[in-house]
Amino acid sequence: MIFKISTADARYPLGSGAGSDAIHRNPIYSYAVTNLHDDSGHTGTGFAFTLGEGNDLVCKAAQFFADQLKGRDIEELMADFGKVFNELSNEQQFRWLGPHKGVAHLGLASVTNACYDLWAKKRGVPLWKLLIDLKPEEIVNTLDFSYLEDEMTKEQAIELLQSNIGGKEERSKIIEKGYPGYDTSIGWFNYSDEKVRENVHKAMAEGFTAMKLKVGSKEFERDIRRSHLVREAAGDSATIMLDANQQWTLPQALEICPQFLSMNPYWIEEPTHPDDVLAHKVLAEAIAPTKLALGEHVPNRIIFKNYLQTKSAGFMQVDAVRVGGVSEFISVSLLCKKYGIPVVPHVGDMGQLHQHLVLFNHISMGHEALFLEHIPHLQKHFVHPVNIKGGVYKTPMEPGSSCDLKEF
Template sequence: MIKKITVHDVRYPLQGNAGSDAIHRDPIYSYAVTRLHDDSGVVGTGLAFTLGEGNDLVCKAAEYYGRVLQGKDIEEVMTNFGELFKQLSNDQQFRWLGPHKGIVHLALASVTNACYDLWAKKRGVPLWRLLIDLSPEQIVNTLDLSYLEYELTAEQALELLKGQQPTKAGRLPILEQGYPGYDTSIGWFNYPDEQVRENCKKALAEGFTAMKLKVGSADPERDIRRAHIVREVAGPDVKVMLDANQQWTLPQAIDICNKLKSINPYWIEEPTHPDDVYAHATLAKAIAPVKLALGEHVPNKVIFKNYLQSGSASFMQVDAVRVGGVSEFIAVSLLCKKFGVPVVPHVGDMGQLHQHLVLFNHIAMGHEALFLEHIPHLQKHFVNPAQIIGGVYKTPQVPGSSCDLLLLEDKI
C-alpha cells in the first residue's frame, strides 16, 4: 500500500555550454520527482523534465495529483490505470490550466511514471520486462484513448497488439544485442566549431553510427558550415541529424532546410513552432525528400494524432517525461504504429526510462529498433545509469525504470 507521497525539485546545472540549443542557451537540467513510498519499503520514482525555472510549479501540481494515490495498492492502481489517468487529466478545475499540456501535464507525467516504476519494482522486474509480459488486454487497460477514437479505439489497439504476438519471440534477441543509440551531444549550439569536430571523432571512436548537430543560428551560414564539418568527419555512411529547436519561421525553414540538403541529413528536427501542424505539413512538401522529426515539445496524444494525420512527420519523438508519462507514451506509440511512423523518443530522462520503453515498442508492438538518443551529462546522478557501450544501450536488469537519483536515496 502507498503510505506516503513526496515530491522533490531537483536541478543540475550543466558545465561548458552542454545542453545549449538555438532557443535554450543556458539550460539547467531539472526534474520534478515524484516518489511513492510503499509500506513494504519499496519506493517508486517518477520524473518530469524541465530546464529550471518553473520546476517548483510542476512539483506543486504533482503533489495535488499524488494525493489520490494515498492508501492504495499499486496493483489495484495499475489494473485499470487508463481510467485513473483520464480522471486525473480531466480534473474539473485543474484541467483549466492545461488541458493536457504545460505544468499540469508535466506533473501528471511525474506521478504516472512513479506508478510504473513502483509497479515494476514490486514485481521485482525491470520495467521493460513487466511491459512485454503484460497481455494486450492488460496494456490497453493502462491507456486513456479518449479523443483518439476516430483513429484508434480500444478494440483497434487490442487488435494491433494481438497481431504482433505471433512474431514477438523473433524480436527478443534485441535484449542480448542491446538497443542502438545515437550521440546527441556532439554539437550543442554554443560549442565552437573545433569542439564539434573533435566530438564527432570521439563519437565515431565510441562506436556511434548516428549523431546530431544543433542548428538555428542567426546567420544560416554558420549552420551550413558546421553541418559540413560533421558530414566531413562522419563520412557518407553515418546518419547525421540536424535540430533547430523551433527557431525558424516557416519561410526561413523552407529556405534553410533546402540549403542543408547538401549534407544529406537523415532528418531535420523541430524546424518551427511545435503547435503549428499546418506549417510542418507545408514544409515537409517543400523540402522533400528531406524528412522531419517532431514531438519533443508536443504535449499530448491529440496533437500527435494531428501530426500523424497531416503526414508531415517521418519520425515521432514522443517523450514520456513531457507527455503524461508511460501510459500516454504507449498510446502515442500505438498511433504511430498504425500510421507506420517510427518512434525515436526525445530523452528528457537522459534515456533512463526510455531504454525500457523502446524495448517494449520493438518487442511487443513491432516498431523498428532504429536508435535511441543518448545524452551523457547527468549519468553520474543516477543510481543505475544507462550503459552505452560501443554506441549501444545495454539492456537494464535492475527492477524498475532506472530513474532513481542518488541525491534522493537517503530521503526515505
C-alpha cells in the same frame, strides 16, 4: 499500499555550453521528482523534465495528483490505470491550466512514471520486462483513449498488439544485443567548430554511427558550414540529424532547409513552432524525401494524432517526461504503429526511462529498433545509470524503470 508521498525539485547546472540549443542557451537540466512510498518497502520514482525555472511549479502539480493516490494499492491502480489517468488529467481546476499540457500535465507525467516504476519494482522486474509480459488487454487497460476514438479504439489497440505477438520471440533477441544509440552531445549550439569536430571523432571512436547537430543560428551560413563540417568529419556513411529546436518561422525554414540537403541529413528536427501542424505539413512536402522529426515539445496524444493525420513528420519523438508519462507514451506509440511512423523518443531524461520503452515498442508492437538518443551529462546522478558500450544501450536488468536518483 501507497502510504506516503514526497516530491523533490532536482536541478543540475551543466556549464561549458553543454545542453545548449538555438532557443535554450543556458539550460539547467532539472527533474520534478515524485516518490510513491509503498508499505511493501518499495518506492516508485518518476519525474518530468524541465530546464530550471518552474520546476518547483511542476513539483506542486505532481504533489496534487500524487496525494489522490494515497491509500491505493499499485496493482489495483494499474489494473485500470487508463481510467485513473483520465480522471486525473481532467480534474476540473487543473484542467483549466492546460488542458493536457504545460505545468499540470508535466506534474501528471511525474506521478504516472512513478506508478509504473513502483509497479515494476513490486513485481521484481525491469519495466521493459513487465510491459512485454503483459497481455494486450492488460496494456490497453493502462491507457486513456479519449479523443483518439476517431483513429483508435481500445478494441483496435488490442487487435494491433495481438497481431504482433507472432514475432515477439524473434524481436526479443535485442535484449541480448542491446538497443542502438545516437549521440546528441557532439554538437551543442554553443560549442565551437573545433569542439564539434573533436566530438564527432570521439563519438565515432566510442562506436556511435549516428549523431545530431544543433542548428538555428541567426546567420544561416553558420548552420550550413557546421552541418558540412560534421558530414566531413563523420564521413558519408554516418547518419547525421539536424535540430533547430523550433527556432525558425515557416518562411525561414522554407529558405534554409533546402540548403542542408546537399549534406544529406537523416532528418531535420523541430524546425518551427511545435503547435503549428500545418506549417510542418507545408515544409515536409517542400523538402521531401528528406523527413522531419518532431515531438520533443508536443504535449499530448491528441496533437500527435493530428501530426500523423496530416503526414507532417517522418519520425515521432514522443517523450514520456513531456506527455503524461508512460501511459500516454504507449498510446502515441500505438498510433504511430498504425501509421507506420518510427518512434525515436526525445530523451531529456538521459534515456533512463526510454531505454525500457523502446524495447517494449520493438518487442511488443513491432516498431523498428532504429536508435535511441543518448545525452551523457547526468549519468553520475542515477543509482543505475544507462550503460552504453560500442554505441549500444545495454539492457537494464534491475527492477523498475532506472529512474532512481542518488540524491533524492
